[in-house]
Amino acid sequence: MGENQLQQVDQAISRSVKAFKKWRVIPPPVRGEFVRRIGEAFRKNKEAVANQIVEESRKIKSEALGEVQEVIDICDFAVGLSRQLHGLTIASERPLHRMMEQWMPLGPVGVITAFNFPVAVWGWNAALALVCGDPVIWKPSDKTPKCAKLCMKLISQVAKEMDPDGKIIEAGLLEFLPATKDAGIQLVESKEVPLISATGSTKMGRLVAKAVAERLGRSILELGGNNGMIITETADLALARRAIVFSAVGTCGQRCTSLRRLMVHTSIMSGFVVKLIDAYKTLKIGDPMKSDTLVGPLIDAVAFDQMQKAIKRAKAEGGTVIVGGDRVPSPKGLSDDFFVNPCIITMPNITAVVREETFAPILYVMPYADIEHAIELNNGVPQGLSSSIFTNDIREAELFMSAAGSDCGIANVNIGTSGAEIGGAFGGEKDTGGGRESGSDCWKAYMRRTTNTINYSSELPLAQGVTFE
Numbered sequence: 340m341g342e343n344q345l346q347q348v349d350q351a352i353s354r355s356v357k358a359f360k361k362w363r364v365i366p367p368p369v370r371g372e373f374v375r376r377i378g379e380a381f382r383k384n385k386e387a388v389a390n391q392i393v394e395e396s397r398k399i400k401s402e403a404l405g406e407v408q409e410v411i412d413i414c415d416f417a418v419g420l421s422r423q424l425h426g427l428t429i430a431s432e433r434p435l436h437r438m439m440e441q442w443m444p445l446g447p448v449g450v451i452t453a454f455n456f457p458v459a460v461w462g463w464n465a466a467l468a469l470v471c472g473d474p475v476i477w478k479p480s481d482k483t484p485k486c487a488k489l490c491m492k493l494i495s496q497v498a499k500e501m502d503p504d505g506k507i508i509e510a511g512l513l514e515f516l517p518a519t520k521d522a523g524i525q526l527v528e529s530k531e532v533p534l535i536s537a538t539g540s541t542k543m544g545r546l547v548a549k550a551v552a553e554r555l556g557r558s559i560l561e562l563g564g565n566n567g568m569i570i571t572e573t574a575d576l577a578l579a580r581r582a583i584v585f586s587a588v589g590t591c592g593q594r595c596t597s598l599r600r601l602m603v604h605t606s607i608m609s610g611f612v613v614k615l616i617d618a619y620k621t622l623k624i625g626d627p628m629k630s631d632t633l634v635g636p637l638i639d640a641v642a643f644d645q646m647q648k649a650i651k652r653a654k655a656e657g658g659t660v661i662v663g664g665d666r667v668p669s670p671k672g673l674s675d676d677f678f679v680n681p682c683i684i685t686m687p688n689i690t691a692v693v694r695e696e697t698f699a700p701i702l703y704v705m706p707y708a709d710i711e712h713a714i715e716l717n718n719g720v721p722q723g724l725s726s727s728i729f730t731n732d733i734r735e736a737e738l739f740m741s742a743a744g745s746d747c748g749i750a751n752v753n754i755g756t757s758g759a760e761i762g763g764a765f766g767g768e769k770d771t772g773g774g775r776e777s778g779s780d781c782w783k784a785y786m787r788r789t790t791n792t793i794n795y796s797s798e799l800p801l802a803q804g805v806t807f808e
């Protein structure tokens with residue numbers, strides 16, 4: 340890495356550490372006011388940010404608008420949270436003593452984001468970190484640096500309006516690094532950054548986990564998904580079909596929550612697959628900016644290549660391509676883009692290629708005979724992010740959500756695997772990394788907990804009845 344960039348990252352971290360000293364003692368509701376204004380800025384600039392997302396990530400406009408909405412939603416959530424960073428009061432075993440917990444700001448949070456959600460995932464982290472009292476240092480994907488620049492521009496305007504003299508919001512509160520791997524490594528290895536929240540491949544996550552563990556830092560990892568859906572005999576098939584198409588084909592199969600594996604009950608398999616093929620044949624593929632387009636292009640040539648390789652391997656491993664998989668000619672003016680026909684492949688079982696996450700619209704379909712087998716197939720891959728079941732049988736639904744059911748962080752009933760709301764905890768198990776971001780009580784990861792024991796007596800009783808005189 341160039342000397343220049345080394346210094347640049349170092350300086351960003353130093354500014355962040357300095358900003359933390361000020362920000363950590365600002366009352367949380369005032370910190371919340373900053374986040375409220377950030378949410379307003381995204382409301383006002385929703386269109387512009389969405390256009391930038393389409394330009395770089397190549398997702399369709401409606402999904403890009405949805406992504407900006409996630410930022411607005413998490414800001415609203417964080418504003419409420421800024422008055423609810425509660426700790427517990429705990430009964431003490433000693434007379435005239437009280438115990439309590441407090442949640443304290445942690446320090447700079449390093450946020451590494453991927454190309455497929457270039458704005459929302461940063462938003463989830465930044466909104467929570469800010470109300471928790473932490474600065475944020477962002478390393479965006481090298482495929483989407485302009486999205487990051489635009490967000491930073493909006494935020495610096497908000498900061499100037501709220502605090503023109505920089506009394507509470509210092510420049511270092513929201514930092515942004517060059518979108519290079521080396522900058523990411525430097526961030527991850529820095530002892531000054533107590534928490535790293537990283538989204539991306541399992542391969543990247545393993546490197547991050549190792550480097551952060553080495554210095555005993557904390558990490559939130561949101562890595563690969565290989566999400567499954569079970570279609571049971573009692574499923575509402577029309578509903579299931581719509582959910583499958585959105586989950587498998589939306590964002591051109593490039594969400595970590597994208598549906599990649601479908602387990603269909605043998606009794607309905609053939610008829611259902613025919614209907615699915617029909618639905619795939621009507622998909623409008625084309626310019627992601629056009630309002631009637633449902634499938635935009637893949638992110639780049641590498642993604643196309645990986646898709647082709649996976650299809651080839653699937654065939655060699657006993658699969659049959661029943662629809663799609665090929666390249667579609669680019670519309671006028673978009674010759675650099677790689678458009679594909681989303682693909683369905685029937686597989687006899689979970690083979691090696693099915694175990695891997697290929698970031699493309701490939702859906703592997705396999706039959707199952709009983710619900711226990713379907714759950715086994717659902718769980719039979721290294722990743723554990725999202726899953727869903729379509730059933731009108733309450734026993735099957737409850738079993739799927741039980742301890743003996745899906746082993747994923749997300750287990751849905753009668754909706755798809757993708758498109759989670761910000762209010763829930765987002766993340767998954769196994770190779771997905773175990774981290775949780777966004778709603779519920781995920782804010783706790785961005786704070787440190789202190790336990791306080793207060794003696795208001797004139798005695799000094801020891802815990803556990805120990806005497807020491």
Ligand code: UN1
Pocket residue numbers: 409455456460538593594595596756757758759760
């Ligand atoms: C991602 O793909 O990294 O649940 C995030 C979803 C979106 C977030 C996806 N709300 O599909």
